Amino acid sequence: MTETRPNTEVMNRAALTRRIVARCTRGEAIVGGIGNSNWDLWGAGHREENFYMLGSMGLAAPIALGVAIAQPGRRVLALEGDGSLLMQLGCLSTIAERAPRNLILVVWDNGSYQITGGQGTPAARAGTDLIAIARASGIAKAQWAADEAEFDALLAEALATDGPHVIGARIDQEPGRNQTPREPVRFAMSFTAAMARPV
Amino acid sequence: MTTPAALPWHGALLAAFKAQQVRLVPYVPDNVLKPLIAAVEADPFFTAFPVAREEEAIGIVAGGVMAGMRGVALMQTSGFATLPNALASLACAFQIPVAMVVSERGTLGEFNPGQAIVCRTMRPILDSLGIEHHTITRLDEAGFIAERALKQAFATRWPACLILSPLLTARPQ
Numbered sequence: 001m002t003e004t005r006p007n008t009e010v011m012n013r014a015a016l017t018r019r020i021v022a023r024c025t026r027g028e029a030i031v032g033g034i035g036n037s038n039w040d041l042w043g044a045g046h047r048e049e050n051f052y053m054l055g056s057m058g059l060a061a062p063i064a065l066g067v068a069i070a071q072p073g074r075r076v077l078a079l080e081g082d083g084s085l086l087m088q089l090g091c092l093s094t095i096a097e098r099a100p101r102n103l104i105l106v107v108w109d110n111g112s113y114q115i116t117g118g119q120g121t122p123a124a125r126a127g128t129d130l131i132a133i134a135r136a137s138g139i140a141k142a143q144w145a146a147d148e149a150e151f152d153a154l155l156a157e158a159l160a161t162d163g164p165h166v167i168g169a170r171i172d173q174e175p176g177r178n179q180t181p182r183e184p185v186r187f188a189m190s191f192t193a194a195m196a197r198p199v
Numbered sequence: 200m201t202t203p204a205a206l207p208w209h210g211a212l213l214a215a216f217k218a219q220q221v222r223l224v225p226y227v228p229d230n231v232l233k234p235l236i237a238a239v240e241a242d243p244f245f246t247a248f249p250v251a252r253e254e255e256a257i258g259i260v261a262g263g264v265m266a267g268m269r270g271v272a273l274m275q276t277s278g279f280a281t282l283p284n285a286l287a288s289l290a291c292a293f294q295i296p297v298a299m300v301v302s303e304r305g306t307l308g309e310f311n312p313g314q315a316i317v318c319r320t321m322r323p324i325l326d327s328l329g330i331e332h333h334t335i336t337r338l339d340e341a342g343f344i345a346e347r348a349l350k351q352a353f354a355t356r357w358p359a360c361l362i363l364s365p366l367l368t369a370r371p372q
Contacts, residue, residue, distance in 0.1 A: 029266070051265070055288025059258035062250075063289075066262025066270070069223060069246060074266075090251025091258075094225075098248060188265060188293035195266040 005109065005129050008170045009147040013108050014040045014177065016151055016169055017079065020106065021045055023155060026075065027199045029067050029191075032180075033060035033080040035115040037108060039176030041079060048194035052180045052187050058088030061095065061105050067195065068100040074199045075102050075159055082109040082130055083121050089133060092166075096138030101162040104155075107131065110171045118173065131168040142166035208341050208367050209235035212300065213242070215345035216271060219353065221298065222246055223263040223270030225256040227278050231302035231368050236273065253278040257285045261295045269353065271298040276305050279360075280317045283324050286358060291328055296352040299360040303334070307365040321362070330358045336366035 013036065021044040024030060031051045032038025037060070038052040053060060064078035085092075085107055095103060111124030123130065134142035141158075145151035145167055158165035206214065212235055216224075224239045224247035226232065239247040246268075250256045256272035263270045279301045290297040304311075305318025325332045331351070333344050345361055352359035 031262070053289070054292050056254070056258065056285045059254060059261075059285060059289060062255045062258025063262035066223065066259040066264075066268075067266040068262075069259070070263045070266035070268030088252065088255060091255050094248070094250050094255060094259075184293040188295055192265045 005131065005144055005168065005170060007146060008144045008168075010170050010172050011145075011148060011151065012174055013037070013169075013171045014043060014174065016148070016171070017041055018044045019148070019152060020077065020079070020155060021047070023159060024049075024077070027194070027197065028075040028077060028159070029064070029071075029195065031060045031064040031067070031076070031078045033078070033084045035081070036176035037079045037081050037084070038180050039178050042180040043176065043178030048190045051191045054182065054184050058084045060084065061091045062088065064103060064105070065091070065095055065098065065100060068103040069098065071195065071199075072100070072102055075104065077104045077106060079106045079108065081114075082107060082111065082123060083113045085130060086121055086123050092134050092137035092139060095164050100164055103164040104158045105134075105164070105166045107166065107168045108171050109168055110173055112173065114173060114175060131166060134166040139164055139166050142168070144168040144170070206342070207234070208335075208338055208363070208372075209238050211338065211342040212345050213238050215342050215349060217244060218346050219269065219349040221269045221271050221349060223260060223268050224273060225250045225259045225270070226273035227253050227256065227275070229273070229275040229302050231275065231304070231363065232273050232300070235300075253281050254285045257282060257290060257297055260297045261289055261293070264296055269298075271300055273300050275302045276318045276321055277314060280320050280324070283328070286328055286330065290358040291330070294356045295358070296356050297358040298349055298352055299358070300363065301360060302363045302368060303365065307369070325360055330360055332360040332362055334362040334364050336364045338367065338372045341367060
């Protein structure tokens with residue numbers, strides 16, 4: 001397992017998102033954080049179990065936590081950017097305290113606010129390790145993925161074993177190529193309907 | 200629903216939550232809300248727990264209600280003031296019935312100037328977002344207002360806010 005960010009390969013968010021979606025075949029809920037995180041989720045192929053955020057930066061993990069508490073029998077993933085998570089670090093303690101076995105948080109770390117012009121995050125400038133913060137918050141199963149093979153292995157483990165799990169992936173600066181349609185009511189209703197179906 | 204005379208205000212709210220199947224109760228601690236927090240934490244009907252920030256509670260309640268578990272976020276006035284973006288871009292834009300209970304500070308004997316000033320932002324924020332809010336001032340109305348406001352939020356898929364006035368929580372009833 002990879003303990004620190006510097007020992008990781010730089011990967012691609014769109015490619016990894018496609019790998020996640022391909023493995024989610026059991027009605028897993030996936031919450032895509034604002035901007036590129038949910039554009040790549042949309043680009044990986046729409047599923048009704050996907051929730052695409054519009055604003056409310058930093059709330060992908062809390063939204064996913066709410067879903068996970070409501071439906072302990074369903075795996076729930078949050079795909080969140082490093083800048084977004086940095087806005088809501090306290091949620092890591094909440095997740096640790098609730099300890100939902102079915103929650104998986106994937107952190108895309110490019111060290112920047114990519115969609116607003118690529119400015120570096122204070123965390124990147126300071127060398128802050130977000131996965132170490134997750135572990136220090138009390139989430140024991142928090143790991144960096146060293147490369148795509150390890151990402152696949154960590155994801156498979158997260159989908160099959162008790163969590164909560166946090167998987168960190170260092171990613172490149174490629175922007176999201178597929179903008180999600182801005183149709184929040186449609187997505188909320190389809191997600192709600194999908195969550196009402198048995199897993 | 201009418202409130203039995205013997206029920207304290209927090210009991211009336213707890214009964215309204217139950218009547219509307221509101222089970223998920225993330226909260227940011229508040230001294231006025233202490234008896235309500237204690238009551239929901241002690242009752243296995245509820246999943247109640249502290250969060251680090253009010254926005255987080257909004258996200259949790261939004262996720263829960265979309266997944267079939269109705270919720271309410273508990274907070275005080277100053278915490279509510281951190282919420283306009285989350286309410287606008289999550290609860291309102293997606294039409295998710297996120298319920299809130301806010302204990303009102305900053306009025307009727309407030310000692311902290313910061314609380315007094317931030318309190319003035321609360322109703323304008325709610326009004327500008329088109330979020331129905333009710334200020335509960337009387338024990339005999341508490342249960343009725345709480346249950347009806349929650350019922351309407353879920354029926355119309357829109358957030359709602361219950362404001363607990365010191366007239367309810369501090370005045371001898």
